[in-house]
Amino acid sequence: MTSHIDPITWPELSPILSPLAADILTSSASLHKWTEEYGSPLHLVLPSELNANVEGLRRVFDERGVGHAIYYGAKVNKSSGLMRAALEAGAGIDVSSVYELRDAVKLGAWGSGIVATGPAKTAQFHDELVRIGALICVDSPEELTDVSKRLPTDGVEQPVLLRLQPKGHEKSRFGMAGETVRACLSRIAADDRFRFDGIHFHLSGYRWQDRAVAFEEAAKLMEEARAIGLSPKMIDIGGGLPIQYVSEVAWEEHLLRQRADDYRTGKVPASFYPYGGPQSAAAWLSCFLDAQLSSGLTIEDYLKQRELTLAMEPGRSLVDQAAISAFRITRVKDLGGGDGVIFVEGSSFSACETWFASEFMVDPVLLRQNDRARADEPFRGYIAGHSCLDEDVLSNRWLGFSQIPEAGDLLVWANTGGYQMDLLENEFHRHPMPKRLCVTKSAAGQLSIYPDN
Template sequence: MTLHPHKIDSGLPPILRAATADLLTRHAPRLLDWVARHGSPLNLVWPDALEDNLAALKDVLTGHRVEHVIYYGAKVNKSPGLMQAALRAGAGLDVSSLYELRDARRLGADGARLVATGPAKTSEFHQELIACNALISVDSPEELEDLIEGLPADARPQPIFLRLRPRDQRKSRFGMPADAVVHCLTRLAGENRLRFAGLHFHVSGYRWETRVAALSEAADLVAEARRMGFSPRMIDIGGGLPVQYVDQASYEAHLAAQAPEDYRTGKKPDSFYPYGGPLSPADWLHRLLEAELRQGRSVADYLRREGLTLAMEPGRALADQAAITVFRISRVKALGPDSHVIFVEGSSFSACETWFASEFLVDPILVPATRPAAQSPPIRAYLAGHSCLDEDVLSNRWLRFPAAPNAGDLLVYANTGGYQMDLLENEFHRHPMPARLCVMKDAEGQPILVRDTIGEV
């Protein structure tokens, strides 16, 4: 029997990759079986999607004749399969913790393919980065002193970035202002155990224009560093490339029409991730490279003329369409004549949005477990997790279902690879952590599951 997903009438259906759409339609019984075997929620990962996303960015950079290096921001998802896919496709890895570093090393990454951009590195993390000669982004003069203190007397030159805090990021706790960068360069002048590789910054938000402004500041510092006798070779612009989760027109119409009563809290969130923005990651990168940096020269012109490599650490943009999260409904409870709450089994993946007073503005997809005997009337409902906390919800937004779901049906959230999947996963109530598996194809081209663990991806 073929089961068909039901459209939820809230106006924000997800953009779906063909492989995902195929699983939710032709292979829906297989999906139900997987959840029965592996539990709810179930995280499914397509590593090949990351390779496709990486290729799209590389095409833009190559088209602009810009030397580049792309590091996959491993913090975006705990999947070893995605890390391995990045390495297989020629990318490096951005590791923000000792544990991400150790996983990267177990997957075969040497120091030349690793960068550590996080600001709060421990001495143990420093030591393991030094041991493999990974590139370290130094966040502050204080970190620089800690790093120097921990260097062996006979250390080979350790490559470092200095992390700039652009002028329009004054309230950020990350990076350092330009004068502190110059101070660090002065300190480096007499330290032959460190090699200044270039500058790094990460700008909040998703506007390419703010990166251009930060690049202009970085260009001044590159020139100053060269006057001081250094030979910087890279500028690293961090991450923050936007991802299109839903159709732009639908998204803009939804934002314009939404009202407080559309939420069970009676309050609209003040801000959202730009789920239906106008630019794909590749479009965004193209805009950045062709933008004027100064004196009529584009960003790409500047990088080529100065012999600089452009580095970046996309996370979410490389995990676009690379994963889904599947919940099994445990109960549908009436709260009144026109309102319900749908309880799902397992920890609440969307806490990273709802707990911060925002919302994951992508509709889930209902996959029924059986054909209903009779058509039930439509209902509206919000979605709640399994815990005893009243705020453990996947969606404060009222979702309208054309027919009432039943216990055992599945709710699928698409495109959860970029933070939504596991940012706040926990074992509250001693509920086990969700299973995470990679979706591959067998010899007949049918979808199969492979454990998403190091050595088995």
């Protein structure tokens, strides 16, 4: 089958692509073959990219000689292949449910190679974490009580972190104010079944500057813990490291130029993920380590001086470039005046930003089914899913094409691994769940696929 790639002509937020992602995205014949065989949408997972992302962060730590613990935030994607890649890269796993925990254990994770940072753990989840000696991040005094009820009395210490709700983040329901952390420290100091490993926080947003401020508060609590006889060894800054999906220039220009008319809703969404941010995750980490504390020490110097480990649970940034999602077009409906709706096989539950009143601001690539000559005919379309819900829209943005797409063509999005592809997926209308396949490239340049399990 021959095929042709037709870039979106407007608004031109073309994805930044790793060499492997570019190879897959331009392998039109393979993508058509695979969607024919496995259905649409089809999620392709690239485990080697996750490995490279762990390496990228580790290089920053190693060059500076900072002790570190990178836990892959498994919530970001349901792929086992990605979890396995994290373990193969030597990362730990951050689990937020008993099911993520069981998958991690099945793949070989154990003990303090697992951290559980989620706030609402069930008794069963606590039991299984305790059984393997995983690091439990305690969100509240109530959770500390619950964990203490489940601890054995066999002399084995249970490692715990306490989750701080840093000053200025009081609206969050997660973590504890400094005063409450202090009260928990006293309780832990009085109970020899616990081992206090350190302070954790996770902030929404993506600014290293906010984490540096919170780090200072965490560091003070670490000193207080030492003063009452505890021996913590890590400060854990959670996730929130960025992905650069599109170029910074294209992104800034787009934000300046976009208008309400660019959306079929007639409204520009109130907020977006910073798709064209200025920094890679590694650059972000360097800035964080260089941030100065009020003592005059940088965070890097403070960690080294106190011989502390910097722990983190990046989710999104570790799956940068690690997934691609292909949707087959079922029909293009003419709305007149060069506008139309492009219906795809699959739904916005596999491309979920519109459900958060925002947009995935990365243009898809149109892979035509064949090279049959088509007349150039400028066309503008938004992309709708196959369900009966009016809001089942993958892109509210009008996307420009030089030729009208046709049934059987594919729309392919790069970089869908970070929450995008499977956070909301379901079997609405009894459509089966989309398939996920892992893709590798041989030394000879051959792409091959295997099931993601």
